[in-house]
Amino acid sequence: MASIAVRPAQPRDHDAVTGPWISLTTDYGLADGFVAACHGVLARLAPAARVIDVTHLIPPADVRRGAAVLAQTVPYLPVGVHVAVVDPGVGSARRGVGLATPGGFLVGPDNGLLPAAAEALGGITAAVELTSPEWLAPQVSRTFHGRDVFAPVAARLALGAPLAGAGPAVDPDTLVRLPVPVLRRTAEGFAAEVLTVDHFGNVQLAAPAELLNGLPTRVRVAGRAAVRGRTFADVPAGDLVAYADSAGLVAVAVHAGRAVDLLGVRPGDVLPVTGG
Structure with a gap:
């Protein structure tokens, strides 16, 4: 079975005139300030953007669950930037990536979390590694890339900055993918x-x-x-x-x-x- 994602969404003309949209999907929970910090970064850098919280209750480090929720939800959201953070490898050699699709952008760790959602949005048309210092927080925590890497990148994309500015191009075939389910x-x-x-x-x-x-x-x-x-x-x-x-x-x-x-x-x- 090649894919378990829902059918690809198509960009809709009316989405382009409703202002920038950003969605957040994480395993951060609601007991700490992690979600609020991400909202704060988005509000400071892109105050006109509207943010949709998909969920912050993905079980901790459950990348497969996060990938499924994301892929099954993004086709029904406005065209925009979708940030997903279920990231047990934060601070390691795993890449942070930004993906372009016909239905919007995806931003998050390169650990299998994003590809199914990209397919649900029409497939990957471009991919970059998030390394450009001017796109990130002045000081990047080793353990909080949602706040210091992914949220700043999402804000800039929502404001219309080109994805190519976020870092070098990545071959989509090199992205980490989860095993095909049985x-x-x-x-x-x-x-x-x-x-x-x-x-x-x-x-x-x-x-x-x-x-x-x-x-x-x-x-x-x-x-x-x-x-x-x-x-x-x-x-x-x-x-x-x-x-x-x-x-x-x-x-x-x-x-x-x-x-x-x-x-x-x-x-x-x-x-x-x-x-x-």
Whole structure:
């Protein structure tokens, strides 16, 4: 399977006249001042920009979860600059990068966090390493590149500065990419890797929703009885339902419950989905 990102977004003419937009997706949490510091840098450098907080509750250092949330969200945001920071390698030799796409810019660490979102925005048209000193904070902390590298770069891009000014060009083929999640067809259905688990405990699989179409109404997920349905209320409270989620992927939920707890799974596990 080449990609699990949602379909590419296309730039829309009206987005260009609504002013600059910046989005933030991080694992910083809300208990400290990290998010506020990033907002402050953006406000000082690009006061006209409007900032959308996608989430700051990505599990710490969970790059795969951050990549999935980012890729499934950016197509629905205004064309702008999308900053993502889930960065366990901050301060190491990993690169900071800026990516151009038909649907906007992406800024963050080169650790696999950005490529799926870039594909969702139409594909990478240019990439640079963020090294130009004049684009960064006067003093760059080794442990807070969100504030000192990524936010300053995003502000300048939002104001119209060309990406090429942020640093030397990077071959997009050299960017770090996450392993392709497991998806295989079986005689009885398919087996797919758990891609993410959302706030409600719904389990999203790395499988396109069309794979459900060839299965009967009664199915089994990891050996448990389930129904192939359209929404949660298609089954009684406490029962499993397999459905096409809002990202166009197969997901499993429990009506009025948490599928992740019932199935006892976590991201990276591979679940079989078969005719019941």
